Structures are given as structure tokens and as C-alpha cells.
Amino acid sequence: MRQGMRQQLLAQGIAALASLAAAMPLLASAQTGRNAGAVATTAPEGLAVTPSNNFEKRFAPLYAAVFSEGGRFSGSAMSADLQALEPILKRTKAPALDFFRLYYTQATIFNRRAMPAEAGQVAQKALVAMPKPSDPQWAYQHLELSIASIRWLAEGGRYEAALKQAQTLITRYPLQEIARLPLQMRWDNSTPIPQAADYPTQLQILGVYEDLGYVLHEQGQYRQALQANQQLLPVVRERLLALGETPRLRGLLANLAQNSYMLGQMDAARNYLQERLQIAISAGDHATVYDSYFQLMVLAHEQNDPQQARQWLSAYAQYARAQGHSDQLARAEQLREELNGREAAPPSQQPAQPPAQPPAQQPPRQPKR
Incomplete structure (x- = not known):
């Protein structure tokens, strides 16, 4: 994570x-x-x-x-x-x-x-x-x-x-x-x-x-960052809805998930990521969909919930299959093998980091005008 x-x-x-x-x-x-x-x-x-x-x-x-x-x-x-x-x-x-x-x-x-x-x-x-x-x-x-x-x-x-x-x-x-x-x-x-x-x-x-x-x-002021973003969220929801820019909520939700994660608020991080995922699916933003599935899988892995981690990975693969994205399907299989290896290894031999490849980059920020 x-x-x-x-x-x-x-x-x-x-x-x-x-x-x-x-x-x-x-x-x-x-x-x-x-x-x-x-x-x-x-x-x-x-x-x-x-x-x-x-x-x-x-x-x-x-x-x-x-x-x-x-x-x-x-x-x-x-x-x-x-x-x-x-x-x-x-x-x-x-x-x-x-x-x-x-x-x-x-x-x-x-x-x-x-x-x-x-x-x-x-x-x-x-x-x-x-x-x-x-x-x-x-x-x-x-x-x-x-x-x-x-x-x-x-x-x-x-x-x-x-x-x-x-x-x-x-x-x-x-x-x-x-x-x-x-x-x-x-x-x-x-x-x-x-x-x-x-x-x-x-x-x-x-x-x-x-x-x-x-x-x-x-x-490193994670609590202050979380508070600032939480104050911004309802205004963003209202304004972006009025502007017809609802897909752009995904960026702020990712920020909130990151803030929450750094403060150990795992349930809140998961909720923000799930909302981000739904917005991305509705917008057809494939890169964010894959990244959200990946982040949710990693979060479940860190919470020692292998079953949930596998469910998110399966959803990742299912989405890739439905979209005909062979490269993402191959990546899902690679992640599955990595998860299997980590679960089979004794705790003392498991790497400190969760299974991770760099997540797909989000589209660059739109001009502020």
C-alpha cells in the first residue's frame, strides 16, 4: 500500500x-x-x-x-x-x-x-x-x-x-x-x-x-490534509454535479483514501476507494478502475483478509476480460501468482511490502480554467 x-x-x-x-x-x-x-x-x-x-x-x-x-x-x-x-x-x-x-x-x-x-x-x-x-x-x-x-x-x-x-x-x-x-x-x-x-x-x-x-x-500533516479534503468533499460533490464534472471526484476520493490510510483508518480508506471505483466504472475510466481494484486488493492484503483480496483480484480479472484487455488480464494473473506466493510463505519470510506494481497513472489534472 x-x-x-x-x-x-x-x-x-x-x-x-x-x-x-x-x-x-x-x-x-x-x-x-x-x-x-x-x-x-x-x-x-x-x-x-x-x-x-x-x-x-x-x-x-x-x-x-x-x-x-x-x-x-x-x-x-x-x-x-x-x-x-x-x-x-x-x-x-x-x-x-x-x-x-x-x-x-x-x-x-x-x-x-x-x-x-x-x-x-x-x-x-x-x-x-x-x-x-x-x-x-x-x-x-x-x-x-x-x-x-x-x-x-x-x-x-x-x-x-x-x-x-x-x-x-x-x-x-x-x-x-x-x-x-x-x-x-x-x-x-x-x-x-x-x-x-x-x-x-x-x-x-x-x-x-x-x-x-x-x-x-x-x-506529513496527514490529519490536517484529511480535514482539508473532508471539508472540500461536499462542495466538490455539489459543484461538480452542477458542472457535469462528476468523474473528477475520483481524484479527491483517492486523496482522502491516502490520508485515511496514513492515519490507520482502513475502513474509511476502503470506502473512499470503493466510491472512486464506482465513479470510474460509470465514466468508463479504465485506468482508474484497474488502479482502484488493485488498491482495494492491497488494502485487504494488509488487513490480513486474503479472501477479500482474492475477490478484488477476481473482479479485476473479470473487468479486464469483459473489456478485452489482454495486458491487464495477464497482469491479474501475475498478481494472483504473487499473492499465492506470499500466502504460502511463512510470515518471517514474507516481504515487508505488499504485492505491488506501480498503479496505473491517473489522467493528468485538467487545466484549472
């Missing part, structure tokens, strides 16, 4: 920030379908290049390459090019917005390169440089960076910073007021520069509360 019941989440960090380009003050208008793929080489209005500051001249084409549709570049080279611009901003005492834009772009690149620790670090620099949006057209990017940095910081081991960021957002958006937020984000296209409207969405803020439970769990 220690390996089998890994933290399952509705998401694994936010989707690449490049998808936010439609809301940004673009140097090229590719995101709105005009001039797709263009790369601007001139500074946007209000940010003219001066002899004493060539930041914009060098930053503009990099920024456009990152956020223009179809832009191609080397991630490592782009990171190096962006990093080289920071001394220019510091030397010329540039406005906070310029620092934010640079760090925001750097965070985007690190996220695309699957470097969450680096993304979290530079995201914090962006938020420190500009604690509040200095321009309305950057308000949404500021919020998204605030949300994304929670998971990035946690994945980089900076739990206290991640917890602080989550708590800051939770204070702004109390759980009991989530229903007042928009169901989905809309874009205002009435101006040349599209801007996000009606945000944050309910799913975005629910994601922040999920991240709070995740960070507490990773810190």
Missing part, C-alpha cells in the same frame, strides 16, 4: 502557461487567428526602446516566439536568453511590470521543460516583483501564475512557500462562496488585445483547495 496508494490528484500542476497567450498583450496576434505565426520585432505601445534600455528590443522576439502559435525554439537556449535579460532590468531600474513579464515567460519555459522547481522559483520572483497586477490586462496571468506556483513549489520541495501561496488564495476565495464564481471563463474580444473576463472559475479555485490538501499531505 505504501507504494500502491500514491497520492492521486485531479491534476498534476497547471497546463502549460502558453495556453494563456490569448489573454496576453501579444506582440503578434496569432492567438486570435490573425497573422498566425508572426514574430514581432518592435516594442509594444508604451514600451518604446530607448538608448539606455534595450530590454524590450531583445525581449520582444523571444516573447513572441514563446507565445505565438507554432513558435519553435530550444527550451534550454530560450531559458539562457531570457536569463541574460535580467541584469538589464536591474541595471536600468525597470518598472515592476517588466520584471513580471520576464519572469512569467521564464516560468512558462521551465514548465514546458518539466522543471517545476525552477518554474516555482522564478514564479515567486515574478509575484514578489509585482505583488498585485499593475495593469488590468495582466490580471489573469498574475492569478494563473499564483495558482500554478503552488504545485511547482511543492514539487520542488518548498512546502512552506507552497502552503503560504495556497492560503493566500484561499483567503481571497472562501470555500463557501465558490458557487458565486463563474462556471467557466470568458474572453473579452472587443478590443485589439483580448482579455480574460469572469475569472477565476469555480474549477480553478477548487483546484487551489485540492492543492492545499496535497501540500499538507506531502508535509
Whole structure:
């Protein structure tokens, strides 16, 4: 179970920030379908290049390459090019917005390169440089960076910073007021520069509360994590039902099962897993179905209930047979042999760990927008 019941989440960090380009003050208008793929080489209005500051001249084409549709570049080279611009901003005492834009772009690149620790670090620099949006057209990017940095910081081991960021957002958006937020984000296209409207969405803020439970769990604060997730569960049930997103309950239920398991509350863990299983079956989410059967089998094995463990394994095999999944059927047979071996071995010779292969990974977290 220690390996089998890994933290399952509705998401694994936010989707690449490049998808936010439609809301940004673009140097090229590719995101709105005009001039797709263009790369601007001139500074946007209000940010003219001066002899004493060539930041914009060098930053503009990099920024456009990152956020223009179809832009191609080397991630490592782009990171190096962006990093080289920071001394220019510091030397010329540039406005906070310029620092934010640079760090925001750097965070985007690190996220695309699957470097969450680096993304979290530079995201914090962006938020420190500009604690509040200095321009309305950057308000949404500021919020998204605030949300994304929670998971990035946690994945980089900076739990206290991640917890602080989550708590800051939770204070702004109390759980009991989530229903007042928009169901989905809309874009205002009435101006040349599209801007996000009606945000944050309910799913975005629910994601922040999920991240709070995740960070507490990773810190080893299992009871606090369980309490946070239990408070979230009824709101998630209500809101996801209203949004037609009930299959997404499975992630929170897996978290609750993990919290309960770490506290020795085995019956509660089993109940959460069984509910997760039923949701996954209804949604046709095969990966979660197999993983739930596997987790339930392992839980029964740890509770010294071999009969129940075999029943869950039989259900696993039956589901695989009904779906025509030969690979999962073969895995079920492998697990059966492992169970047989463990039951036949004297207690002193049994491995410390239960029969376990890494469980099937859950689908990545949906973007919080």
C-alpha cells in the first residue's frame, strides 16, 4: 500500500502557461487567428526602446516566439536568453511590470521543460516583483501564475512557500462562496488585445483547495490534509454535479483514501476507494478502475483478509476480460501468482511490502480554467 496508494490528484500542476497567450498583450496576434505565426520585432505601445534600455528590443522576439502559435525554439537556449535579460532590468531600474513579464515567460519555459522547481522559483520572483497586477490586462496571468506556483513549489520541495501561496488564495476565495464564481471563463474580444473576463472559475479555485490538501499531505500533516479534503468533499460533490464534472471526484476520493490510510483508518480508506471505483466504472475510466481494484486488493492484503483480496483480484480479472484487455488480464494473473506466493510463505519470510506494481497513472489534472 505504501507504494500502491500514491497520492492521486485531479491534476498534476497547471497546463502549460502558453495556453494563456490569448489573454496576453501579444506582440503578434496569432492567438486570435490573425497573422498566425508572426514574430514581432518592435516594442509594444508604451514600451518604446530607448538608448539606455534595450530590454524590450531583445525581449520582444523571444516573447513572441514563446507565445505565438507554432513558435519553435530550444527550451534550454530560450531559458539562457531570457536569463541574460535580467541584469538589464536591474541595471536600468525597470518598472515592476517588466520584471513580471520576464519572469512569467521564464516560468512558462521551465514548465514546458518539466522543471517545476525552477518554474516555482522564478514564479515567486515574478509575484514578489509585482505583488498585485499593475495593469488590468495582466490580471489573469498574475492569478494563473499564483495558482500554478503552488504545485511547482511543492514539487520542488518548498512546502512552506507552497502552503503560504495556497492560503493566500484561499483567503481571497472562501470555500463557501465558490458557487458565486463563474462556471467557466470568458474572453473579452472587443478590443485589439483580448482579455480574460469572469475569472477565476469555480474549477480553478477548487483546484487551489485540492492543492492545499496535497501540500499538507506531502508535509506529513496527514490529519490536517484529511480535514482539508473532508471539508472540500461536499462542495466538490455539489459543484461538480452542477458542472457535469462528476468523474473528477475520483481524484479527491483517492486523496482522502491516502490520508485515511496514513492515519490507520482502513475502513474509511476502503470506502473512499470503493466510491472512486464506482465513479470510474460509470465514466468508463479504465485506468482508474484497474488502479482502484488493485488498491482495494492491497488494502485487504494488509488487513490480513486474503479472501477479500482474492475477490478484488477476481473482479479485476473479470473487468479486464469483459473489456478485452489482454495486458491487464495477464497482469491479474501475475498478481494472483504473487499473492499465492506470499500466502504460502511463512510470515518471517514474507516481504515487508505488499504485492505491488506501480498503479496505473491517473489522467493528468485538467487545466484549472
